[in-house]
Amino acid sequence: MTRRDFLASATALTLPSVAAAQDVIKLRIAPVTLDIGLKHTVRTIAYNGQVPGPLFRWKEGQNVTIEVTNDSDEADLVHWHGFHIPPEVDGAMEEGTPMVEAHATQRYQFTVTPSGTRWYHSHMGDGHNFRRGTYTGQFGMAIVKGKYEPGAYDQDIPIVLHEWEPSLVGEEPAYKLQTINSKMLGAGEPVKVKTGQKVLFRILNASATLTHRIALAGHTLTVITLDGNAVATPRAVLMVELGPGERADCIVDMKAPGVWIMGETRDAQRLAGMGIVIEYAGATGPARWVRPAVHPWDYTEFGAVRTVAQPDATVRLEFKSVGEHGWSINGKSWPNTDPIMVKAGGRYRLIFDNQSSMDHPVHLHRHNFELTKVVGKPTGGVFKDVVMVPGWKAVEVELIADHPGPSLFHCHHQFHMDMGFMTLLQYT
């Protein structure tokens, strides 16, 4: 026993264990009928009967125990998206997390890390059925406070995007209804603000398959983090574009009194419900929408050019469509894909080479990566766990292999993932 081990065990003996002292958080997966407003209800599956699920506010380094009871009629499991936690609890069956069988209970115990805007969601696949996984209401936000908090703000408002009633239209799922925080535009309570406040909007795209563009009429949004990680260059934008699984924390200076709409910039999607009213104290009248000027979303605007160290190895991953709805990585589809092999402590350049016309939000579990080149533009200082790779374009990232254990890599577009767009990162 080393001195450090001795001290650790001595501490454990003399102090009540943090885990034992803590309440067990209960999550219950069960069918629910959700009133999304304007005389629309949807039948879905949710956590604790609510959508989004409970908002967790945790501290980095805290130990949590979550007891998940599955009162739905099929096995499911909960993925802790953006957390760097062991594969046994990360919430992907392919990494070795056990499924929570129908009417069974499973405990997830882990130390919360890293800080930032994280989230949790079902990692169940569902093929062509669109009844399970991220098509459902099984998602919620988890905010992890760290030592360093970017920006100062007076209010902290989650903005969670989702759509309902999917069906296959041509190549892709299409939806009848859309919501922010599970309410259609005009149906929920407005977000109440005061002149002079700084409001932090934590925008999470919890869509199964759609990319969204969100603006706040009459205001700019200053992006301070992407996927929960502070960006090198915070910048005010007219519109934030997020693929499935992506997050942006934005600070807004409330200095334009009135009643405004925050919502999808595309009329069809906003009219399908994707919007929320932002109301200044004392302001009255109908909520106003103003179409923002077009400015293409570009990750590198939030980065900083810097000299990036030479990687130990470069790994090219080519994404192609196969057959009617299938997808492949380097010519193979899950479960036959070749794993991405890395050594612990190694520095890798991953090249996401999109050889298809569709955009793909690719996600790596249990790690962050740093964008180094986006569609030919060098960058640095933007750390993400999901990155949109545009059709026929490439994105390069740096990965430090610092979390040994199998880690799933897949397209966060659920229909693409279910149709073979998935592999494992494995440590030698």
Ligand SMILES: [Cu+2]
């Ligand atoms: Cu995809």
